[in-house]
């Protein structure tokens with residue numbers, strides 16, 4: 001691998017369910033190169049989210065190794081993992097995870113505010129970020145005054161506020177209609193091709209996965225197929 | 235047959251020569267319909283005999299040009315066709331259907347391997363269609379909406395094929411590794 005930003009080597013994660021043990025991710029080995037857009041597909045329960053959590057340091061492996069941005073994730077303390085995620089990784093979720101009582105700008109500024117950056121500076125940076133997402137006229141709106149597509153763009157702006165090189169998205173279009181979904185996918189594609197960020201996206205939608213330049217399909221916690229599609233040039 | 239009607243529709247805007255017709259026809263089908271200029275000329279020739287188009291020649295020698303124009307009978311034919319929903323959608327005919335039929339009881343592992351291969355091909359096709367869609371979204375090309383809708387049609391069909399492949403795999407997987415695993419009914 002030329003320049004891997006994530007490397008999994010036999011990574012395994014199990015969960016207890018009653019007396020049974022489920023192997024959600026079963027000895028997966030793979031590497032993600034810097035600047036690529038990887039889509040992860042598979043049926044419900046095939047282990048997509050668990051794999052994403054292992055790749056992003058939200059979970060650590062029970063067996064095998066995960067190397068994330070040059071660190072052995074299994075060897076880092078919880079605190080170090082938190083800092084690594086805060087400074088180098090952005091997350092985007094299916095249900096946006098915006099705080100309902102905050103405005104769009106405040107939601108986007110939140111990571112900076114939590115890091116004790118001056119409020120005025122944080123908010124003006126958030127406004128700039130929202131403007132680049134075409135949301136300049138929505139900065140003072142609360143989430144319930146925004147459409148699904150707008151909420152997801154706010155969530156993407158929030159994920160980008162620390163300028164992370166690595167973005168993870170779990171079903172980012174799962175709650176959007178096809179037009180809003182395509183806008184979000186085009187945006188993610190731009191973040192890869194124009195800004196050089198690395199993107200890993202979980203989706204069950206093959207049309208969404210087609211925006212990636214690599215599609216990994218999972219089955220029962222294992223890689224079923226690993227397909228290089230050549231990607232979408234933009 | 236809609237090559238004929240497509241030609242009539244284009245000529246309804248004004249006379250064209252054969253090569254212009256071919257380019258505009260490709261535009262109408264989003265380039266998804268392989269048609270060579272020879273087929274255009276043979277169709278035009280038949281249409282001329284049927285009185286749907288008329289040939290106009292102008293110029294001489296190297297400047298000689300043949301253009302076609304639609305006749306009144308041609309316009310009538312076109313109007314009728316534009317109001318008639320096609321009764322038979324495209325035929326569902328796929329090489330893989332035959333391969334699957336031959337492998338399903340003879341060599342199930344080979345059938346499953348072939349399913350993976352076909353899935354890969356479909357994902358590559360989705361990526362290529364998506365690439366065209368992204369380029370189109372960034373262009374201000376005339377006729378963009380029609381072309382975008384055709385790409386959507388192709389994307390949704392490939393998606394349906396992928397869903398069906400998952401079903402094939404599930405059904406075959408449930409049957410077990412091969413014909414030996416199947417017991418005859420008691």
Ligand SMILES: Nc1ncnc2c1ncn2[C@@H]1O[C@H](COP(=O)(O)OP(=O)(O)OP(=O)(O)O)[C@@H](O)[C@H]1O
Nearest residue numbers: 015016022024042043044045046047048049050051
């Ligand atoms: N925290 C947990 N505790 C117990 N079991 C879990 C936990 N997280 C995941 N699992 C189990 O691990 C398996 C894989 O789950 P995962 O969420 O990774 O699947 P998924 O592919 O993301 O599914 P979906 O498409 O439904 O989101 C499932 O059987 C799930 O029930």
Ligand SMILES: [Mg+2]
Nearest residue numbers: 048049050170
């Ligand atoms: Mg999931």
